[in-house]
Amino acid sequence: MTLRFYDTASAEVRDFVPLEDGKASVYYCGATVQGMPHVGHVRSAIAFDQLTRWLEFRGLRVTVVRNVTDIDDKILAKSAQSFGPDWDAEPSARQAEEWWALAYRYEQEFEDAYDSLGVQRPTYEPRATGHIPEMHALIQRLIDRGHAYPALDDSGDVYFDVRSWSKYGSLTRQNIDDMQGAPDVEAQFISRKRDPRDFALWKGFKDGEPVTAKWDSPWGAGRPGWHLECSAMVTKYLGPRFDIHGGGLDLRFPHHENEMAQSQAAGDEFANFWMHNGMVTFEGEKMSKSIGNTVSPAEMLELASPRVVRYYLGQAHYRSILDYRPTSLQEAAAAVERIDGFIAKASARISGSASEVAPQANMPAAFIAAMDDDLNVPQALGVLHETVRAGNTALASGDLDAAKAALYSVLSMTEVLGLDAVKRPEAVQGREHAALEVLIDAQLAARAAARANKDWAASDAIRDTLAAAGVVVEDGADGATWSLKRD
RNA sequence: CGUGGUGUACCCGAGAGGCCAGGGAGCUGCCUGCAAAGCAGCGCACGCGGGUUCGAAUCCCGCCACCACGUCCA
Numbered sequence: 060m061t062l063r064f065y066d067t068a069s070a071e072v073r074d075f076v077p078l079e080d081g082k083a084s085v086y087y088c089g090a091t092v093q094g095m096p097h098v099g100h101v102r103s104a105i106a107f108d109q110l111t112r113w114l115e116f117r118g119l120r121v122t123v124v125r126n127v128t129d130i131d132d133k134i135l136a137k138s139a140q141s142f143g144p145d146w147d148a149e150p151s152a153r154q155a156e157e158w159w160a161l162a163y164r165y166e167q168e169f170e171d172a173y174d175s176l177g178v179q180r181p182t183y184e185p186r187a188t189g190h191i192p193e194m195h196a197l198i199q200r201l202i203d204r205g206h207a208y209p210a211l212d213d214s215g216d217v218y219f220d221v222r223s224w225s226k227y228g229s230l231t232r233q234n235i236d237d238m239q240g241a242p243d244v245e246a247q248f249i250s251r252k253r254d255p256r257d258f259a260l261w262k263g264f265k266d267g268e269p270v271t272a273k274w275d276s277p278w279g280a281g282r283p284g285w286h287l288e289c290s291a292m293v294t295k296y297l298g299p300r301f302d303i304h305g306g307g308l309d310l311r312f313p314h315h316e317n318e319m320a321q322s323q324a325a326g327d328e329f330a331n332f333w334m335h336n337g338m339v340t341f342e343g344e345k346m347s348k349s350i351g352n353t354v355s356p357a358e359m360l361e362l363a364s365p366r367v368v369r370y371y372l373g374q375a376h377y378r379s380i381l382d383y384r385p386t387s388l389q390e391a392a393a394a395v396e397r398i399d400g401f402i403a404k405a406s407a408r409i410s411g412s413a414s415e416v417a418p419q420a421n422m423p424a425a426f427i428a429a430m431d432d433d434l435n436v437p438q439a440l441g442v443l444h445e446t447v448r449a450g451n452t453a454l455a456s457g458d459l460d461a462a463k464a465a466l467y468s469v470l471s472m473t474e475v476l477g478l479d480a481v482k483r484p485e486a487v488q489g490r491e492h493a494a495l496e497v498l499i500d501a502q503l504a505a506r507a508a509a510r511a512n513k514d515w516a517a518s519d520a521i522r523d524t525l526a527a528a529g530v531v532v533e534d535g536a537d538g539a540t541w542s543l544k545r546d
Numbered sequence: 547c548g549u550g551g552u553g554u555a556c557c558c559g560a561g562a563g564g565c566c567a568g569g570g571a572g573c574u575g576c577c578u579g580c581a582a583a584g585c586a587g588c589g590c591a592c593g594c595g596g597g598u599u600c601g602a603a604u605c606c607c608g609c610c611a612c613c614a615c616g617u618c619c620a
Contacts, residue, residue: 375559
């Protein structure tokens with residue numbers, strides 16, 4: 060097996076060889092829980108979910124860590140002016156929402172979005188606030204090695220000294236002199252930093268900030284810097300070296316550059332591969348909280364089923380830009396219905412045991428080759444659709460053995476892509492189904508009688524009535540079949 | 547300006563010197579009382595200009611346009 064992935068650090072597709080035989084360790088940056096999730100967040104999670112599922116299919120035991128950044132400037136700022144769940148209350152009764160409550164509320168929103176689209180839960184999902192001691196230890200190691208220093212003024216900050224680390228900039232191949240500290244940051248912090256590009260490992264407590272967002276440290280009370288959080292948590296759960304570090308492309312710089320610098324400067328080998336997913340754009344512009352052009356997963360789920368949304372967000376190559384347009388979901392829905400139509404028709408005519416649907420035995424070689432090659436999902440979907448067509452042809456010709464093989468292949472492919480986790484809309488189950496079946500079958504019997512008499516008006520009237528109620532009738536060689544309209 | 551990346555048909559979207567991508571939309575046919583589904587086929591391509599080659603969307607050179615990041619971002 061030769062898995063190949065694009066590594067952002069080396070800017071090339073190269074062979075993936077796990078550091079430890081039979082295992083893979085993956086860390087990817089989750090959300091800063093300061094607002095509602097948008098589809099860009101979910102696209103990232105789906106991309107790494109596909110990666111995880113594929114590594115597992117390839118026989119690796121995968122440990123996945125996705126962090127939750129639950130302390131940050133924006134969370135504090137938002138809680139200071141937010142009235143959260145009390146928003147509807149009388150102004151006198153409103154209470155500012157505590158920062159940690161706000162963070163937890165949004166964290167749950169993210170979990171809901173991930174769950175609804177079939178993103179597997181990570182092995183560990185650490186929160187930044189639960190790892191302050193590990194962060195202190197990392198800062199101390201950096202100070203001991205001469206790569207970090209307490210602020211030159213009395214702010215209580217601790218900074219990473221970028222000039223002390225010659226490899227700073229290597230992840231994004233930038234020359235340090237070409238980088239600029241943000242102008243406002245530069246003006247404000249020039250007196251505390253050795254270099255305007257130095258970034259905060261620890262942020263000293265400032266008057267007016269909530270005392271609950273304050274931790275003691277050897278350098279004064281305060282809270283952790285953003286980049287440090289991930290470094291400390293990766294190492295705690297995956298060790299000083301691990302296979303893959305992932306995240307959105309927009310995190311490459313400064314976040315991942317800084318993470319890599321501080322961890323390697325502290326003596327850790329850190330990530331073997333860096334993988335970044337492309338952005339989701341809305342009519343050509345990056346979808347982002349700060350621009351305010353976001354589309355939420357919930358909005359998409361109002362337009363299409365979870366299975367369709369998952370298909371749509373996961374169909375493009377993970378490194379490409381995904382431009383969302385309103386018609387995108389309709390096109391995805393047509394493709395998914397084509398797949399599901401085959402699954403439904405084939406399942407109805409084929410009996411087999413669940414154990415026969417073993418993905419390892421049924422995955423087409425071309426699909427495997429596509430996925431092995433930097434997760435080429437679009438090409439893999441081509442194989443999936445070709446298999447569907449072959450399966451439909453086999454069904455039409457009565458070749459049930461071929462249809463069965465196609466069905467099991469299709470089920471295997473949809474499973475590894477995570478589509479099965481988002482359940483297909485099932486026919487109504489149990490007693491309701493039994494009742495429906497009796498009623499509809501009676502209608503179909505009446506219609507069959509009308510058709511036998513060539514009474515097309517009566518036949519069509521029955522079909523139209525059922526269609527209006529969401530029951531789709533299709534005439535086939537073996538008589539009419541019905542199904543409930545999806546979505 | 548620096549760094550990384552794009553540009554493929556009506557839309558989405560792979561591929562990477564010759565040999566079918568795939569999906570959606572459209573058209574035609576088969577099947578059908580009609581429809582739907584399915585199947586078969588059709589049309590419309592590789593940003594621009596050069597070069598290499600028997601042959602270039604693919605390699606080389608030069609342009610153009612666009613996107614992302616450049617200390618808030620997935």
